[in-house]
Amino acid sequence: MKRVKDIDPGLSVRSLAAFEQERRILSDLGNDITGVRDKNDLIILFSKRIKSLFYFTHTIVTLIDAKDETYTPFLLDHESSPIRSHAQYPELIKAHFSLNEPFIRAALRAEEPISFLLEDIMDQPQSPSFLRANYEAGVKEILMTRLMKEGKPMGFIHIYSDKPNSFSIEFRNVIKGIAPQLSGAVSNIIKNEEILKKEQEKSLLLDFSNDIATGRTKEELAFAVRAVLKKINPPGGFVIRRINEDNTTMSPYAYDLTKTHDPKVINALEQARYPINDGLQDRVLNSAIPLLFNVDREIQRGITSSYLQHWKTMGFKEIVGIRLRNGETNHGILFLDIQEINVQLLQGICSQISIALANIMANEQIHKKQEEQAFLLDFSSDIAQVRTKADLQAAIFRVLDKTMHTQLSMIRTIDEDGYNMSPFMYDETLFERAKKHFAELLAHRVTVDEIYTADVLTSEDGLVFNIEEELKSGNSYARLWETTGLKNVYGLPLRVGNKNIGTIWLLADRLSKLMLKGICAQISIAIANIQANEKLLAYKKQLEVENDYLKEQIKTIYNFSEIIGNGQQMQKVYRLMSLVAGSNTTVLILGETGTGKELIARAIHNASLRKDKLMVKVNCAALPANLIESELFGHERGSFTGAIDRRIGKFELANNSTLFLDEVGELPPEAQAKLLRVIQERELERLGGKQTIKVDVRLIAATNRNLEEEVKAGRFRADLYFRLNVFPISLPSLRERPEDIEPLTHFFVKKYGRNTGRKIRKVAPKVIQQLLSYTWPGNVRELEHLIERSILLTPDDILRDVYIPENTATDKQDLTHLLNHSLEEVERSYIIEILRRCSGKISGPGSAAEILKIPGNTLHSKLKKLGITKKDYFG
């Protein structure tokens, strides 16, 4: 199979000079070789020196690769290679040749340099192709010498010659002798190259670390990465993908795509959000080492992420992916278009990128935080200036939009009853797609016990509801929420100190909890302020109203001690009053006008447990029918035309006090119905209002009408009458208690004398006489007015005259009128008149007979004689 040129033993006797020369050459060469650090220098030095002694064409050194049992060129003397222009040359110098074939096995076995004639071996089936290539370039013979390291073959010296028999024994001995030094030199060079490479990598990483450390922005990071990658892999592109805030997708962050300039592709790549678990990215993130991807294979595997298609169209065949990780946290992936994977170097680069990325993200976070804080600050100063709900709304909408890119869904506040929750503010535009549903929700009554509200109110910092999950669990709001297309609902309690004042609801995919908390705290305070402000205004209004009453009442006031009169009739009234005052019983005061019904009502109030609060009075006759309900029960803003403001009704005003309904007989039917309801249920609703208000009011009603008659005539509700007529007190007319006229006169004289600054010492007896003889249809009030007027007309300190104006005038008129009549006629109409005044009472006390100072029997017969019937005086 092969013919080995054996060493001729006959030539073993050599001259001393030859040995000497050999020894010198070996030691010189050995010295020089061990000093060489460069691959090229080594082969050129070696080749030159040997050539100075022996003839050959060229030499190369090949090294064994243990992993696949091959050998491959390591040192090449291009200059002298005759096959340099051979078509296969570039291929040959990189090729790995099998150690598993006869030619090289012979070389491996041979302890001495061994030569072959190319002719003999090159065409053997397994022989390496470089033999034939050399032969074709004129080479005839090859001398193979093993290079050993630690007792194992590490490579070969190949020496080629175009002349046969070039390899003399001296030549072989020199080569054999120099082989160990050459092995040592090659090992040194390999080690040196390794060290150099490591050093280069180190300085590369150091430079990169310096570059990257100064970078604060994404652009600077991209720049530094581009620079370092250009150094290790000039043609390749890269992309850094970062894990998005949602923690489920990744997006390109920085990149250098040299292979495409198609703006459409770039744009698509830039905008993309690739699911992390797409079957490829997750593999990189889970792998501690760089992974090499074959683009086609990954597509075949069924991975659908669009970047693979883009890579394919850009012409990438293989891509290396390395995770960017800091400690235990993945930040992203570096994808590289690179041929050689230097694990340590890439990991070094990636750990730097990871740190930079983490820094930049932390920076961005800080920046964002600062921005948010600035907005919060603005918000808090905005809010500090807010006085009205409209201002607050504008401020809230603005801060939500700017800091969290979200919209308000709803703020509900807890009503004063601590139970109901009213909508305070909302943004309907959020529910454009479900207007009806939202309107329903608004109309729906919500209380603090409603389960979602209760959960939120009792939570520490609010709750997040996942809309999808809520849908599944049958939450009825979820269908409304769903229409927004957002993922979560955030419900937070609005609190001032430890007190819940309401709830706020926001819809978003994700919100910063801290921001939310900050904003909610501000909103809570602002709402509390506005509520306090509203309350203040309401109190103010109530005070004004009360003040008005007070003034009004001061004008007309009689206080209990001012009730004058000790006659029997009045004693009866006092007894009734003292019986009823202490209870909460409704009192109905009956009596002619001017009999002092209000005075009695007030006295009852003042004698009751409610005396510390003001009695509220409504004159049912003094109000237009269309306003009386609002007067009594109050109204909400906008409940009817002209209702510009919310108004508290007299009933509410009289809560825990007494409501005095004067002239109750004049109440229109609708108001009667409502009044009845309030009396029955002890709660009321404001006009236009939705909620009922509990009230505790004691009622005193008064009328000068005969309510029974009114009921019969259908003008007054019977049921209301029964409700009012629980404890009737009838006030006597002044006519019926003439004994009180004199004390009353003295009282008024004193009162008006003082009021007008005049001191009336005395009332003339004639005046008293005059007053006693008058019938007083206007009762006490008429007496009071008369005295007031008379005092004004009195020139000195004695009241000598009273002017009973109208009645006197009519009397006079009547008198003149009487002059034209017969005595009988005069007598008849006089008796009728008297009977009328005495309400038809003929005999007994206060009767016509008494006034006429004739016996009752006489009057009876006179009536008969004059033909006076009941019809005449009751007409």
Added chain:
Amino acid sequence: MKIVVIGGSGLIGTKVVAHLRQAGHQVIAASPATGINTITGDGLAEAMSDTDVVVDLANSPSWEDQAVMDFFQTSGRNLLAAEINAGVKHHVALSIVGVDIMQNIGYMRAKKAQEDLIRQSGVPYTIIRSTQFLEFLKGIADQATDGNEVHLSDVRFQPIAADDVAAFVAKYAVAAPLNGKVEIAGPERFAMYEVVAQYLRHANDPRKVVPNGKPLYYGGEISHAALVPVGQAELGTINFEKWWSNQLQKA
């Protein structure tokens, strides 16, 4: 086929590489020395390129419990990830008979973890569970030595020659993946102390074997049958005597 043998420079690895090369396959003998390291990932991706079969015969350089676990987990994860990326069609690994019933022993837990990673990886696989290697007898004697005495139990023991192991591994490497496990063992079954005594006698080792009842292995107590195959196993052809004479020839 292109076959990568991880741990190709080890006891079994060297032999498997030789077998497969003999059969004409393109074989990469991977080990840190040849620039392929499953722990650091060095050279792994390149080695995997166009590879059909990977045979994992790597072993942990350290025997300490945590180190072994870390080694087999990290090595397994990295290797399988690279295989998936490269589209490797068959992963063959050498495990140990009784591995799942000796989970009180750290090394066995690590080998079990290695097996689990393989089963979960999605790469078609064959797990070969072997009994102890005859080459390991000296080691067993050494670790049980107390002065001039070697204390060993009568635990059932069926050692197999590395050459037999390598032949089986080479056979399964080029066969279709089983996606399951096979068990291989030596042709003879002994009590552990017997075969070690036999070995020491042959080696003219003066140490005396003292049978004591406690079945221990790697410091952990095991059942008497833990180290031998339960059901069907493929048996090697090299018995102790043959193995011994082979050893003498090589020396």
